[in-house]
Amino acid sequence: MAMESKQTYNLVIVGFGGMGSYHGQLIEQAERVTVFGTYDPIEYRMELARSRGFRTYESFEAVLGDEEVDIVLVATPNDVHKELSIAALRAGKHVICEKPVTMNAADLLEIVQAAEEAQRIFTVHQNRRWDEDFLIVKDLFEHRKVGDVFHLESRVQGANGIPGDWRQLKAYGGGMLLDWGVHLLDQLLLLTDSKIHSVSADLSYILGTEVDDGFIATIKFKDGLNAVIEVGTTNYIKLPRWYVKGTEGTAVIHDWDLSGEIVTRNLEVEHVEPKPIQAGKGLTKTMAPPSEESTIRRAIEPVEDLSDSFYANLVSTLEGASTQAVPNAEVHRVLTLIETIFEAADSQCVIVREI
Numbered sequence: 124m125a126m127e128s129k130q131t132y133n134l135v136i137v138g139f140g141g142m143g144s145y146h147g148q149l150i151e152q153a154e155r156v157t158v159f160g161t162y163d164p165i166e167y168r169m170e171l172a173r174s175r176g177f178r179t180y181e182s183f184e185a186v187l188g189d190e191e192v193d194i195v196l197v198a199t200p201n202d203v204h205k206e207l208s209i210a211a212l213r214a215g216k217h218v219i220c221e222k223p224v225t226m227n228a229a230d231l232l233e234i235v236q237a238a239e240e241a242q243r244i245f246t247v248h249q250n251r252r253w254d255e256d257f258l259i260v261k262d263l264f265e266h267r268k269v270g271d272v273f274h275l276e277s278r279v280q281g282a283n284g285i286p287g288d289w290r291q292l293k294a295y296g297g298g299m300l301l302d303w304g305v306h307l308l309d310q311l312l313l314l315t316d317s318k319i320h321s322v323s324a325d326l327s328y329i330l331g332t333e334v335d336d337g338f339i340a341t342i343k344f345k346d347g348l349n350a351v352i353e354v355g356t357t358n359y360i361k362l363p364r365w366y367v368k369g370t371e372g373t374a375v376i377h378d379w380d381l382s383g384e385i386v387t388r389n390l391e392v393e394h395v396e397p398k399p400i401q402a403g404k405g406l407t408k409t410m411a412p413p414s415e416e417s418t419i420r421r422a423i424e425p426v427e428d429l430s431d432s433f434y435a436n437l438v439s440t441l442e443g444a445s446t447q448a449v450p451n452a453e454v455h456r457v458l459t460l461i462e463t464i465f466e467a468a469d470s471q472c473v474i475v476r477e478i
C-alpha cells in the first residue's frame with residue numbers, strides 16, 4: 124500500500140536581514156516546512172537570498188497574492204510587525220512573527236483578533252525559551268536542586284553598544300528592553316506559576332541614544348521570588364548569566380558555554396563552623412567560605428530537551444495535533460510586563476500590580 128505523503132508547508136520569509144536569513148538556515152533543516160520564497164525591499168538582500176537559492180518576490184502584495192504560500196514569517200524591524208502580520212492573516216496565511224511581536228500589549232490583541240477572524244495560526248518566535256542555560260535553571264526550580272528559589276539574577280551584558288541600525292531609533296521599536304528584554308522576561312515568567320507583585324526599574328542611556336541601551340528591573344512575585352533582570356551593552360566585564368539562590372544552595376551559570384556550578388548544603392553533615400579568615404584589614408567568620416565538608420559542589424550539566432523544534436510544533440499545531448509552543452497569552456503577559464517596566468522607570472516608583 125502506498126504511504127500517504129504528508130503536506131509540506133510553503134513559507135515565505137518577509138524581511139531578509141540578519142534574522143530572516145538565520146530562519147532560512149534553520150528552516151532548511153526542518154521537516155515539512157520549506158522556504159518557498161523571500162521578500163525584502165532592499166535589492167542587495169534579495170540578491171543575497173537568490174545567491175542562497177531562494178526565490179524572491181517583487182512585493183509584499185505579491186507574497187500575499189500567491190495562493191501557494193501557506194505561512195508568512197515576519198522578520199522585519201519591530202514597527203511594521205503588526206501591519207504586516209494582520210495583512211498576511213487577512214490574506215489567509217498563517218503567520219510567524221519575530222519578537223518583540225508589537226511595541227505594546229494592545230497591538231498584539233488586534234493581531235490575535237485578526238487571526239481568530241481569519242481562522243489562521245499566529246505565533247511569535249520567542250526562541251530563547253529553549254536556550255540550554257535557561258532549561259538548566261528551569262530544571263533547578265522544578266527539581267528543587269537548590270531548595271526553594273527565592274532570588275535570581277538573569278543578565279546579558281555586552282560592550283558593543285546597540286547595533287547601529289534601526290535598533291537605536293524609537294520609531295522602529297528600538298532599545299534593549301524591547302530587544303533582549305523580551306527573551307529574559309519570557310524566560311523569567313516560565314520559571315514560576317506565581318503572579319507578579321511589584322516592579323521597579325531603571326533604563327540606561329549611557330550611549331546617548333533616544334532609546335535605552337540597557338536596563339535593570341527588579342520583579343517581585345507573590346510567591347516570594349525576587350528577580351533582578353539586566354541587559355547591558357556597555358559592560359566590558361560581564362557578571363554571570365545566571366545567579367540563583369535557594370533555601371538549600373546557590374547556582375551560578377557564567378555564560379552560554381554553561382560553565383558554572385551548583386553548591387548545596389550537605390544535609391548528611393552537621394554544620395561545621397567556618398574558621399575566621401583575614402579579609403582586607405580585618406577578620407571575618409561571617410564572610411568566610413563554608414567548610415568543604417558541609418557543602419556539595421556539582422558542575423552544571425545540560426538537561427535533555429525533548430520538545431519539538433519551533434517549526435515542527437507549528438506544523439503539528441496547524442494539523443490540530445498540538446497547541447502552540449509559545450501561547451499568545453504568554454506573549455501578551457511579557458508585553459504587559461515590559462510596559463510596566465517602562466512605567467516604573469519613567470515614574471521612578473515601585474509599581475505594585477498583579478501581572
Ligand code: NAD
Nearest residue numbers: 138139140141142143163164165198199200201221222223
Ligand atoms: P535587520 O535590520 O538585519 O533585518 C530587517 C530586514 O527587514 C531588512 O533587510 C529590511 O530591509 C527589511 N524590512 C524593513 N521593512 C520591511 C518591510 N516593510 N517589508 C519587508 N522587509 C522589510 O534586523 P534583524 O536583526 O534581522 O531583526 C529583524 C527582527 O528579528 C526584529 O524584530 C528583531 O527583534 C528580531 N530578531 C529576533 C531574534 C531572536 O533571537 N528571536 C534575533 C535577532 C533579531
